[in-house]
Amino acid sequence: MATATATRGGLAAAAPERATGGRRRRVLSAVLVFVAVLVVWEGLKFLGGTPWRAPLAEPGSPILWNPPFRWAFVNDLNLPHVWNIGLTFLQPWQRGADRNVAQFLFDAALFTWREAALGFVVGATVGLVLATIFVHSRLLERAFVPYVVASQTIPIIALAPMITYAFGGNIASVVVIATYLTFFPVTIAMIRGLRSLDPRALELTRSYAASRWQVYRKLRLPASLPYLFTALKIAATASVVGAIIGEGPGGIANGLGRVIITYNQYYITEPEKLWAAIIASGILGVVFYLIVRAVEVAALRGRPGAAEG
Amino acid sequence: MTAPNSAAAGPVVRVAGVDKTFSRGGRVVTKALEAIDLDVVRGEFISLIGPSGCGKSTLLRIVGDLTSPSAGTVTVNGKPAERARRDRDYGMVFQAPVLFDWRTVEDNVKLPLEILGWNAARRTARAREMLDLVELGEFVKHHPYQLSGGMQQRVAIARALAFEPAILLMDEPFGALDEMTRERMNDEVLRIWEQTGTTVIFVTHSIPEAVYLSSRVVVMSARPGRITKIVDVDLPRPRSEDTRESRRYFELVTEVREALRSGGADLDDAGTMAGTGSIDRAMAEGAVG
Amino acid sequence: MSASAGPLPQTAGVPGRGRTAGQAGRGARSLGTYLPAILVFVGVIVGLELLGNLLKLQTFILPKPSAVLAALGANWSTGRFALLPSALNTLQEALLGLVIGTVVGLVVAFASARWASARGILLPLAVAANAVPIIAFAPLLNNWFGLLNPLSKALMAAVLVFFPIMANVTRGLVQVEPASLELMRSYAASEWTILRKVRIPNALPYFFTALKVATTLSLIGAIVGEYFGGSATVLGRMIVQSASALKFDVTWAAILLGAVTGIVFYLLVALAERVVIPWAAALRGDT
Numbered sequence: 001m002a003t004a005t006a007t008r009g010g011l012a013a014a015a016p017e018r019a020t021g022g023r024r025r026r027v028l029s030a031v032l033v034f035v036a037v038l039v040v041w042e043g044l045k046f047l048g049g050t051p052w053r054a055p056l057a058e059p060g061s062p063i064l065w066n067p068p069f070r071w072a073f074v075n076d077l078n079l080p081h082v083w084n085i086g087l088t089f090l091q092p093w094q095r096g097a098d099r100n101v102a103q104f105l106f107d108a109a110l111f112t113w114r115e116a117a118l119g120f121v122v123g124a125t126v127g128l129v130l131a132t133i134f135v136h137s138r139l140l141e142r143a144f145v146p147y148v149v150a151s152q153t154i155p156i157i158a159l160a161p162m163i164t165y166a167f168g169g170n171i172a173s174v175v176v177i178a179t180y181l182t183f184f185p186v187t188i189a190m191i192r193g194l195r196s197l198d199p200r201a202l203e204l205t206r207s208y209a210a211s212r213w214q215v216y217r218k219l220r221l222p223a224s225l226p227y228l229f230t231a232l233k234i235a236a237t238a239s240v241v242g243a244i245i246g247e248g249p250g251g252i253a254n255g256l257g258r259v260i261i262t263y264n265q266y267y268i269t270e271p272e273k274l275w276a277a278i279i280a281s282g283i284l285g286v287v288f289y290l291i292v293r294a295v296e297v298a299a300l301r302g303r304p305g306a307a308e309g
Numbered sequence: 310m311t312a313p314n315s316a317a318a319g320p321v322v323r324v325a326g327v328d329k330t331f332s333r334g335g336r337v338v339t340k341a342l343e344a345i346d347l348d349v350v351r352g353e354f355i356s357l358i359g360p361s362g363c364g365k366s367t368l369l370r371i372v373g374d375l376t377s378p379s380a381g382t383v384t385v386n387g388k389p390a391e392r393a394r395r396d397r398d399y400g401m402v403f404q405a406p407v408l409f410d411w412r413t414v415e416d417n418v419k420l421p422l423e424i425l426g427w428n429a430a431r432r433t434a435r436a437r438e439m440l441d442l443v444e445l446g447e448f449v450k451h452h453p454y455q456l457s458g459g460m461q462q463r464v465a466i467a468r469a470l471a472f473e474p475a476i477l478l479m480d481e482p483f484g485a486l487d488e489m490t491r492e493r494m495n496d497e498v499l500r501i502w503e504q505t506g507t508t509v510i511f512v513t514h515s516i517p518e519a520v521y522l523s524s525r526v527v528v529m530s531a532r533p534g535r536i537t538k539i540v541d542v543d544l545p546r547p548r549s550e551d552t553r554e555s556r557r558y559f560e561l562v563t564e565v566r567e568a569l570r571s572g573g574a575d576l577d578d579a580g581t582m583a584g585t586g587s588i589d590r591a592m593a594e595g596a597v598g
Numbered sequence: 599m600s601a602s603a604g605p606l607p608q609t610a611g612v613p614g615r616g617r618t619a620g621q622a623g624r625g626a627r628s629l630g631t632y633l634p635a636i637l638v639f640v641g642v643i644v645g646l647e648l649l650g651n652l653l654k655l656q657t658f659i660l661p662k663p664s665a666v667l668a669a670l671g672a673n674w675s676t677g678r679f680a681l682l683p684s685a686l687n688t689l690q691e692a693l694l695g696l697v698i699g700t701v702v703g704l705v706v707a708f709a710s711a712r713w714a715s716a717r718g719i720l721l722p723l724a725v726a727a728n729a730v731p732i733i734a735f736a737p738l739l740n741n742w743f744g745l746l747n748p749l750s751k752a753l754m755a756a757v758l759v760f761f762p763i764m765a766n767v768t769r770g771l772v773q774v775e776p777a778s779l780e781l782m783r784s785y786a787a788s789e790w791t792i793l794r795k796v797r798i799p800n801a802l803p804y805f806f807t808a809l810k811v812a813t814t815l816s817l818i819g820a821i822v823g824e825y826f827g828g829s830a831t832v833l834g835r836m837i838v839q840s841a842s843a844l845k846f847d848v849t850w851a852a853i854l855l856g857a858v859t860g861i862v863f864y865l866l867v868a869l870a871e872r873v874v875i876p877w878a879a880a881l882r883g884d885t
Contacts (some may be wrong), residue, residue: 077741091843407775409799411799
């Protein structure tokens with residue numbers, strides 16, 4: 001009844017995921033979607049975009065194709081050609097620079113990832129500790145969990161400038177913001193995970209007179225691992241979001257957040273660069289997610305069945 | 310409706326030469342049913358019993374057109390099973406009550422009547438009548454989760470009977486209940502059957518249950534699922550506590566048990582195999598999905 | 599364990615509610631449930647106030663609660679930091695985004711529930727979208743729909759709202775118990791009837807769970823959109839500008855206003871959930 005209740009309560013989002021469909025099929029459909037987006041993208045530009053010129057050509061160069069319609073939302077400013085976005089990665093990241101956009105974005109992404117990863121680790125630890133406390137103390141759970149939940153109904157992003165000032169506008173402030181976004185999913189999922197234990201297993205340990213720590217270490221923690229990883233996957237993206245947002249008001253010059261703001265200012269002349277920065281952010285998020293996913297697969301190998309993770 | 314045990318009438322259900330195989334990737338994995346022939350007479354209470362994996366649930370589902378046979382035919386009131394389903398000839402009761410939490414007890418019973426397009430007044434009247442029949446008249450406004458397992462199953466029976474289906478198909482309806490509740494539910498079901506005169510096909514794991522309820526017990530063997538014996542239960546009706554203590558009852562229970570043994574079945578003590586029904590279902594679902 | 603475990607907090611639920619066995623003794627139970635949280639609240643407020651009085655330095659970044667309230671009053675509807683109109687503008691963007699994102703999410707969810715092939719493409723896409731920091735698109739939306747157009751913020755909110763609504767409602771429509779579908783099949787019910795009588799009611803708890811998350815996301819989307827430029831009379835700009843003017847009491851007042859907006863928004867949806875699907879709350883055990 002417990003599981004039925006949980007799913008009927010619409011909580012599937014927090015429950016450990018189940019693999020559906022074959023891996024090959026998923027990759028195939030992802031590629032299909034990607035290709036479809038590109039086709040629609042360029043198809044719309046073919047029908048109603050700005051006159052087509054050679055890739056990365058200057059405005060005066062010869063027109064290769066003149067679309068029959070003019071639709072504002074698919075002109076070269078709003079929706080640059082995909083090949084121009086692709087080629088912009090090889091352009092100098094700013095006028096006269098010797099490094100190209102790809103190298104520049106890679107460094108920026110790495111920098112942002114370090115902040116995010118630090119926030120991710122701190123946030124996950126905080127979440128784990130909080131969940132452990134709440135699971136063992138009904139009083140503390142009642143006293144604090146409402147605020148853990150309330151903290152997420154506040155648009156956290158609003159706190160970013162405040163945190164930046166409080167922590168002096170350095171990397172620490174960015175890490176704090178990433179931490180703030182990370183701890184919540186871990187806390188909530190782990191409260192459920194640490195309680196997900198089969199009640200009979202708990203009764204069994206009682207008959208062994210096992211200590212609370214032993215129960216925690218040997219039973220609760222292994223049982224909660226699937227919940228933990230589900231939360232960590234959410235937290236991976238959240239920490240990247242936190243780092244990107246935090247860099248803006250923090251004035252951190254080396255990360256993706258700053259690059260997005262900078263390229264946003266040059267959007268009128270080089271819209272492709274903002275697109276490149278956004279794509280880099282997306283890739284960073286997905287890569288971090290996949291790293292966590294890979295650890296999950298390794299850690300949960302052989303489940304369900306064995307309690308030892 | 311005809312009176313129960315009017316054996317003179319023609320068969321309501323005729324199963325002829327039914328095979329059922331489950332295959333995966335074009336390869337036959339399980340032979341669930343083989344050469345099943347069975348006639349069910351109008352007003353009869355017939356039980357299918359056998360070890361887990363003998364395909365008794367599958368047979369029931371084939372009769373109800375929830376899955377189709379690999380070979381053979383099922384005729385219900387002279388028409389194919391699918392047509393019978395479309396004509397709403399079946400009332401189904403599963404092992405789980407399958408009630409909808411968002412509906413009250415009364416609204417759950419009304420569900421098939423809504424689908425059949427009855428008007429509101431008639432629906433309410435019938436739902437109340439059926440809930441009185443299963444002695445849940447006080448609980449019309451409750452939600453399913455407020456009831457015990459036995460009560461939920463009674464709601465499911467009321468719902469299955471609400472539109473007066475020609476045949477009631479029951480797939481281990483009391484498998485999840487404790488022994489005491491199960492015996493009470495057995496009496497309940499017999500009382501309702503005697504009042505309504507419905508034809509019942511009843512799948513069970515429990516030998517005492519099958520003998521107590523049925524006019525005939527169909528004994529099946531596993532892999533491939535076959536009918537090994539049909540035991541006529543000539544116990545007098547109405548049946549009661551005295552029936553359970555009668556000599557003839559014990560003889561019949563023994564007869565069914567021996568038929569199961571000779572069919573190669575290693576049936577555990579009857580009524581204790583709560584989980585095994587799910588294997589049948591899992592196999593059946595494997596075929597549908 | 600199962601009896602003493604109590605409520606399982608959910609991603610979007612309101613945890614900390616006691617599991618009441620019956621209707622009796624509800625009032626007493628809920629007071630016991632809420633009292634620790636209320637005490638913490640009072641304690642923090644009093645503590646901050648005392649701290650502010652003891653350490654003058656602290657008030658700079660963490661002003662006294664009374665000072666924040668005073669700033670809220672002083673900047674309520676007029677002046678450079680007019681907070682109420684800003685909050686209303688932000689709320690308007692968020693609401694518009696919530697409506698757009700929810701409607702589109704629902705339409706796509708019904709389509710993907712109806713056609714398995716659409717589902718096969720859309721659900722992985724939703725998972726992928728979850729891994730992408732979507733807020734990076736905010737400046738792009740500003741460029742597309744105009745920096746000063748509230749629609750550019752609303753659409754950021756809509757994009758954030760879309761994915762959880764779409765994914766959760768699709769799940770709710772699809773993950774129906776197989777036995778329920780068999781029952782409907784035995785009634786020879788049409789697909790349409792099954793949708794109305796089984797799938798939609800089944801999806802409602804999923805929908806409300808997503809909607810509660812979506813209220814927060816819509817505010818986040820709106821405020822993030824505001825950070826990347828636009829009208830000045832919005833909460834996002836108020837926060838940035840007051841902070842850079844070192845008027846932290848105003849900043850906190852603006853954050854407080856945003857927080858209250860977010861919580862009220864959330865509670866309204868939670869209330870609607872109680873009214874529309876009372877059975878789901880009862881099933882979870884938080885009567």
